[in-house]
Amino acid sequence: MDWREAALCRYEDPDLFFPIGTLNSGATLIQTDEAKAVCRRCPVSERCLAWALTAGPVEGIWGGTTEGERRAMRRRMAREPRAAAEPAA
Numbered sequence: 520m521d522w523r524e525a526a527l528c529r530y531e532d533p534d535l536f537f538p539i540g541t542l543n544s545g546a547t548l549i550q551t552d553e554a555k556a557v558c559r560r561c562p563v564s565e566r567c568l569a570w571a572l573t574a575g576p577v578e579g580i581w582g583g584t585t586e587g588e589r590r591a592m593r594r595r596m597a598r599e600p601r602a603a604a605e606p607a608a
């Protein structure tokens with residue numbers, strides 16, 4: 520079974536995972552938090568995050584992270600390859 524078949528976001532409005540607007544605006548932050556809350560309950564969040572990290576820059580919330588957070592994780596992984604297995608601080 521493809522991990523995407525177990526994705527909780529299949530049952531949500533896809534737009535929830537693609538916040539638009541100013542990064543730190545109230546509405547965008549609320550939408551981002553709501554999407555991340557779904558990801559926290561998702562049984563395939565680790566696989567989703569791993570996919571998003573290797574896929575390169577992708578917009579939206581994947582594996583409970585924003586692209587900005589994943590970019591920081593990729594930089595950290597490039598500096599410290601062993602840090603790839605550790606959660607972001």
Ligand code: SF4
Binds near residue numbers: 527528562567
């Ligand atoms: S972690 Fe989030 S974005 Fe990824 S499959 Fe699960 S609900 Fe969807």
